[in-house]
Every structure is written in C-alpha cells, then in structure tokens.
Amino acid sequence: GAVVSQHPSRVICKSGTSVKIECRSLDFQATTMFWYRQFPKKSLMLMATSNEGSKATYEQGVEKDKFLINHASLTLSTLTVTSAHPEDSSFYICSAKTTSGEQETQYFGPGTRLLVL
Amino acid sequence: GQNIDQPTEMTATEGAIVQINCTYQTSGFNGLFWYQQHAGEAPTFLSYNVLDGLEEKGRFSSFLSRSKGYSYLLLKELQMKDSASYLCVVMDSNYQLIWGAGTKLIIKP
Numbered sequence: 001g002a003v004v005s006q007h008p009s010r011v012i013c014k015s016g017t018s019v020k021i022e023c024r025s026l027d028f029q030a031t032t033m034f035w036y037r038q039f040p041k042k043s044l045m046l047m048a049t050s051n052e053g054s055k056a057t058y059e060q061g062v063e064k065d066k067f068l069i070n071h072a073s074l075t076l077s078t079l080t081v082t083s084a085h086p087e088d089s090s091f092y093i094c095s096a097k098t099t100s101g102e103q104e105t106q107y108f109g110p111g112t113r114l115l116v117l
Numbered sequence: 118g119q120n121i122d123q124p125t126e127m128t129a130t131e132g133a134i135v136q137i138n139c140t141y142q143t144s145g146f147n148g149l150f151w152y153q154q155h156a157g158e159a160p161t162f163l164s165y166n167v168l169d170g171l172e173e174k175g176r177f178s179s180f181l182s183r184s185k186g187y188s189y190l191l192l193k194e195l196q197m198k199d200s201a202s203y204l205c206v207v208m209d210s211n212y213q214l215i216w217g218a219g220t221k222l223i224i225k226p
Contacts, residue, residue, distance in 0.1 A: 009213055036159065043162040044152070091216065106154075108206075110213035 001019070003027060004096050004109040012115045013084055021079045021112045023094030028107075029074035030096030038091040038111070050077050058084045119143045123205045123219035129195055137190045137203050137220045145162045145210020151179055152204040154219065160204055163190065169192045190223075193218045 003026040013019050023033055036044040046075050048064075050056040050071035058064045068080040077096075081088055095108040120142045129135040141149070146211055148167040165189060166172055166181035171183035178191040205217035 009211065025129075044160050046159040056126065083143075105218075107203075108214065108216040113212060 004094065004107045006092075006094055006109040006112050008112060009110065010113040010115075012088040012117065014117055015085055016083055019081045019084055019091070019114060021081075021092055021094075021114075022075045023109055025075045025098070025107070028096075028098045030077075030098055032097040033071055033077040034095045034106070035069060035077075035079050036093045036095070038093055046047070046092060047079075052111065076101070081114065085115070086116045089114055090117045119207075119209065119215045121205055121207060121215055123203075123220045125218070126221045126223065128225060129192075131195055131197060131224055131226050133195050134191065134193050135195060135222065137192075137205075137222065139188045139190070139205035139217060141188070141205070141215070143186075143207050143209045143215050145161045147208040147212060149179075149181055149188050150204075150206040150208070150214075151177075151188075152206060154202045154204060156201075163203075168175050173185060183197075185211060194222050197226070199223050216221045 005024045007022045034049050035047045037047055038044050046059050046063045048056045048058045048069050050069045052071050052074050056069035066082055071077040091111050091113050093111045097104050097106045125141045150165050151163040152164050154160040164179035167178050171180045176193045181188045202219040202221050204219045207215045
C-alpha cells in the first residue's frame with residue numbers, strides 16, 4: 001500500500017529555534033497534503049492544507065507566519081515551526097491525498113514528536 | 118514489517134450493531150487508537166486501548182487483545198451519521214503511529 005514518511009521522527013530543540021519537518025509520499029504523487037497536530041489521546045487538529053505549487057490554506061487560529069508550509073513537489077511537503085516555544089511541543093502528523101478515478105484516499109504519516117525546551 | 122489490517126468496506130443497517138476488526142503486527146506496542154473520519158473532515162478520536170479488555174463509551178466500545186494483536190470497534194444502535202471511515206492506529210515502541218487504511222462503513226435505512 002501507499003506509504004507516507006516523516007522526518008525526523010522526533011526532535012528536541014531549544015526555545016527560539018526553528019524546526020523543519022518533512023512529509024514525503026513514497027510511491028505515489030499527492031496533489032494535496034495535510035498537516036495535523038495531535039493532543040494527548042485526543043483528536044487530530046487540522047492545521048493546514050497544502051496543494052503542490054500553491055500557498056497553503058490555514059485553519060482558523062493557526063498562525064501562518066509561525067507554521068510555514070512549503071509543498072514544493074507532488075511528493076514533498078515541509079512544515080517549519082519558527083521560533084518554537086514550549087507550548088509548540090506536540091505530535092505533528094501529515095497525510096497525503098491521492099486520487100484514482102473518482103476515489104480519493106488519504107494516507108497518514110507516522111508522526112513527528114517535537115519537544116521544545 | 119509493520120502492518121495493520123482492517124476490512125476495506127462494511128455495510129450495516131440503521132439501528133443494528135456492527136463490529137469492525139483490526140489486526141496488527143508492529144515493532145512493539147504503546148496503545149491502539151480508533152478514529153472516525155467523515156469525508157473531507159479531520160479524523161475524530163473515538164478510543165484508546167493500551168490494556169487488554171473492553172472499553173465502553175456510549176454506543177461505541179473498543180476491545181483489545183495484545184497477545185493476539187487484535188482489536189475491534191463495536192458500534193451499537195447505528196445511526197445514519199455513523200457512515201464514515203474508521204481508522205485503526207497503533208503506536209509502536211518508538212511512539213510512531215502506524216495507520217490502517219480505514220474501513221468505510223455504509224449505513225443503510
């Protein structure tokens with residue numbers, strides 16, 4: 001089946017630094033990628049939707065200048081947490097959507113655990 | 118390799134009961150989640166099991182057997198709004214999420 005990878009799987013950084021998380025679709029082209037944030041044992045909060053070659057669409061309450069998203073190709077999207085603070089510590093999950101005929105399928109990545117000290 | 122298996126699609130009748138099974142083979146185990154996802158929406162958390170047994174929450178129950186690598190989600194008194202995809206997700210020993218492909222549940226009147 002289709003696979004979505006994320007790198008790094010976990011990162012620890014100091015407050016004030018920036019962290020880049022990569023999301024790749026390994027064996028398919030994803031026209032749309034999504035970035036989520038997971039709170040402990042709770043639902044995934046959609047942060048933004050990115051389409052290849054265009055600006056990401058951010059959900060209400062998500063700071064676009066803090067969470068920079070770049071969808072440079074059909075297989076790669078990056079999320080950069082700028083000037084990270086301890087409250088940004090979380091589990092970030094990406095997913096990639098592919099379309100085959102009329103069927104759309106969404107594949108999720110394994111997540112990236114960010115800890116900001 | 119790591120693998121999550123769940124049926125691709127199931128059909129059930131409004132008011133009935135349906136059980137969605139999930140089997141997994143992962144590198145270690147730190148819990149199993151069930152999510153519900155309606156088309157075009159973010160997944161919604163339903164349950165989290167880390168110990169063997171049955172967890173009941175309203176119309177939804179989730180069961181886990183770690184020795185068998187098996188879980189199921191039981192939905193009772195089905196309503197039309199329960200038509201959605203149900204995702205089985207396992208957290209492995211590295212706290213990475215391994216996602217099942219999802220089971221599309223179709224509820225008929």
